[in-house]
Each structure stands twice: as structure tokens, then as C-alpha cells.
Amino acid sequence: MSRPSISELERKYLLDAFDSGWISSLGDYVVRAEDKLKTIGGVTHAAVVSNGTTALHLALLALDIGPGDEVIIPSSTYVATLNAVLYVGALPVIVDVDPVTWCISPDAVHEALTTKTRAVIAVDLYGHPADYGSLREICGPAGVVLVADAAESIGGSLQGVPVGALADVSTFSFFGNKVVTSGEGGAVVTQDAEVDRRIRKLRNQGNHEDRRYFHDILGYNYRMTNLAAAILCAQLERLPELLSSRQGVVEQYDRLFELNPTLVPQGRASGAAASPWMYSLELKGELAGRRDDIMSQMRAEGVETRPVFNTVESMPYLKSFRSSPTPVAGTLAKSGVSLPTFPGMTPSEVEHVVTSLFRACGLTK
Structure with a gap:
């Protein structure tokens, strides 16, 4: 089904990261990958993580979505979309997709809204961007957060706006069969500085910003290694x-x-x-x-x-x-x-x- 395109550039960056000694989650390539994603996604904030599923999980956690909340998702999607909703204890509300694009149907979203709806996750199925214009018109007045599961759509756009900047928060996957890969990996991108701050804290075991080895919230080990980020940097340059x-x-x-x-x-x-x-x-x-x-x-x-x-x-x-x-x-x-x-x-x-x-x-x- 898929064969990754790995060039000498990936090898060069990977060996450079290896030789630097920074092989875990600290290192220049982590920062470089995030900077590149900000440019590609047309956003001000990007945080790389361990995979696309953890990216979705972190996005919902950072948005403070949990038990008692409803999250609308499309019926046609990879199971990770569903699982992220279940991880935070929210109720998945499953709706149909558009017969042409196969992405979540805005009409179905509108009909499924209740006072408990906190978020809509739009999935860019097989790389096609969802109808974010219509979804924003629905979500905005209702005070509902729009999340893009853009695991499959990096490099795409809608009306000239790049995938990454189409929703309030967007997530990417860099699994081995994706458009760009780091083997395993993902990212959360947003224009919201507070959401980004929470993502970074949650991915790093909830570590306090100023007090080392003090954890004032429940966090997760969802970090990307510098080795994976090195491969990702090369792939993003070759996008x-x-x-x-x-x-x-x-x-x-x-x-x-x-x-x-x-x-x-x-x-x-x-x-x-x-x-x-x-x-x-x-x-x-x-x-x-x-x-x-x-x-x-x-x-x-x-x-x-x-x-x-x-x-x-x-x-x-x-x-x-x-x-x-x-x-x-x-x-x-x-x-x-x-x-x-x-x-x-x-x-x-x-x-x-x-x-x-x-x-x-x-x-x-």
C-alpha cells in the first residue's frame, strides 16, 4: 500500500542527531521540526508528540474536554478519532459523512448539536480537507471548539488556507505510511498560545514550568525523540x-x-x-x-x-x-x-x- 521515501537527507539528519548525544526528547531537531510545522500549517504554535493518536488525546485534554461533554465525530474514520474521545471520558456522537468528499457532513453536525456539545472533530479523510467553512459557521455561534484530525492531510489546503490553520486546533500523524513520516510521531498545531502551553505541559508528565520534578497536574509521556524529529525535519523539507x-x-x-x-x-x-x-x-x-x-x-x-x-x-x-x-x-x-x-x-x-x-x-x- 505504501513505501516511505527515505533519502540521504533523512540519513544525514538522523546520524547528526545520533552523534550529538541528544537522542531523547531534547535536541535541536525537535525545535526545528516545530518551527517548520508552524510555517507549513500557517500557525503560530506547533508541538511534536509521540504519534497521531496522542496528538488527538492531548488536544482534547488541553481543551478541558471530559466526562459529561459530547464530541461529534464522523462515522468514517480511523479508530484513533473515536479512542481519543473515550480516553478523556467524553461521549462520542457519531454522524454521517458527505457522499462526495466522504468527510463529516456539516448538516449532520448541525442536527446533532446539543447543549452538551463541546467539540467537533472533523477528519480530513484520505487527505481531503473537511468543509471547515460550514463547520465554523455551525460551531462558532454555538461556542463549540472545532478540532481537525488532519492525520492524513498535511500539505493540503481549503480556499488557499493551509491545513493546520483551518480549525481551532489541528493534529497531524507521521506514521510510516503518511505523506511525511518520522516512523511514529504526531503534532498539535494551533493559534492559541494557552492551548499550546497546556499541550507542552501535558506531553511532558505535567511537569511544572519553574519547579523541576514537581508535577501539579496529571501528565503523560507523549514526547517525540530528537532522533524521530531529525527524520521528520528532512521529510518536512522535502514536502x-x-x-x-x-x-x-x-x-x-x-x-x-x-x-x-x-x-x-x-x-x-x-x-x-x-x-x-x-x-x-x-x-x-x-x-x-x-x-x-x-x-x-x-x-x-x-x-x-x-x-x-x-x-x-x-x-x-x-x-x-x-x-x-x-x-x-x-x-x-x-x-x-x-x-x-x-x-x-x-x-x-x-x-x-x-x-x-x-x-x-x-x-x-
Whole structure:
């Protein structure tokens, strides 16, 4: 599905961090990575952390969201979005997604609001920014915080505003298959100085700002190491190159699937520049019911694929939640498939994936 692009620059920075002796969570590369993220995200504050899930957890903690609060999330998302809400003891309120972009539906959010709603987490599914303009119009008057789970969308934008500056607080993931990686890693970015201060304190065991080894709040060890930050710095410097390479893959897929009514790619909203993370499409008609068999046949030919995320309300450990109908997310969970997408993927590799898919579907190109 994905192959990271690791160059000599990553090796150079990693060995420099190693040789410096600063291999844990203090070191120049941590600061450099945060500075680079501020520029890329168009924000004044950025804090790197151990992974994308801890970034979401810290964001909700810093916003003082907890038991008795409701947090609206989309049905179509990776389970980390749900888990972060459960970690803080809040009640997840699960709503449907837009049938075109597959991102959280603003109309569904509006209908789900109650006096207990404290936050909305919008997920930029597969790299496409959610409709933050409409979400802000809903959240602002209601006094609800808008959080962006931008794990998959670094480098994207909406109406010219970069991902990172579209919500009150945004989180990134730098897992090995993401647009930029540090192996494991994440970040929280914001314009709010107080939220950033709390993030930094919470990620460092709740350590008091002035009194060493005195912890006046419950904190967590969610820090990023200088070694991981060194790899991240190189990846962030190479972001334009990585985006361009991935975009070439996406454009080739688009041409090969053009006007095919039974293989419909995730749509794109006007004014949205999606980050080209993972090319995903919905199987239509009789192909929808054959999705898993089609994926199995492709796997037998050496082509790995991924199903679109299961609905979060289907997770068996989820005991307490509120949900409205989620027909779009439910359909995508059964009929959606993601195809290999990574920088350096050759035109012949893309062609091979598409040929395998058409063959498994019984279609001719």
C-alpha cells in the first residue's frame, strides 16, 4: 500500500542527531521540526508528540474536554478519532459523512448539536480537507471548539488556507505510511498560545514550568525523540517533492478511471486542494457486494489494497455513544477500497494496479 521515501537527507539528519548525544526528547531537531510545522500549517504554535493518536488525546485534554461533554465525530474514520474521545471520558456522537468528499457532513453536525456539545472533530479523510467553512459557521455561534484530525492531510489546503490553520486546533500523524513520516510521531498545531502551553505541559508528565520534578497536574509521556524529529525535519523539507510525486500517481489513477461508472473515486470539493495521501474509490452496482473477493483476487496477484474504514459505531467495545443514521459511511465501509499510493510509485506500477483491479472486477479498460 505504501513505501516511505527515505533519502540521504533523512540519513544525514538522523546520524547528526545520533552523534550529538541528544537522542531523547531534547535536541535541536525537535525545535526545528516545530518551527517548520508552524510555517507549513500557517500557525503560530506547533508541538511534536509521540504519534497521531496522542496528538488527538492531548488536544482534547488541553481543551478541558471530559466526562459529561459530547464530541461529534464522523462515522468514517480511523479508530484513533473515536479512542481519543473515550480516553478523556467524553461521549462520542457519531454522524454521517458527505457522499462526495466522504468527510463529516456539516448538516449532520448541525442536527446533532446539543447543549452538551463541546467539540467537533472533523477528519480530513484520505487527505481531503473537511468543509471547515460550514463547520465554523455551525460551531462558532454555538461556542463549540472545532478540532481537525488532519492525520492524513498535511500539505493540503481549503480556499488557499493551509491545513493546520483551518480549525481551532489541528493534529497531524507521521506514521510510516503518511505523506511525511518520522516512523511514529504526531503534532498539535494551533493559534492559541494557552492551548499550546497546556499541550507542552501535558506531553511532558505535567511537569511544572519553574519547579523541576514537581508535577501539579496529571501528565503523560507523549514526547517525540530528537532522533524521530531529525527524520521528520528532512521529510518536512522535502514536502513539496513528496507531494508532487504523490500527485503524479493520483493524476494517473484519475486518467485511468475517468468516466467509469462502476469505479468512482472519492470526490473533491470546490476550492479544496487535497493532500495526495491515499487514492480511494467506491465500487458501484454489483461490484459493491464483491468488494472483499475483488481485494482477495488482487492480493493473489501481488497487489495490496485496503478497505475503507469500518464505521466507528460498529466497534464492539463501544458501549456508550449517541449516533444518528450513517447510510453513506455504512455504504463506504462495505464498498470502498484504497489503492497503493506512495512517492516514487512508477507509471508501470500504477498501470499494474489498475489492470489487476479491472481484471478482478471483470471489466475491460
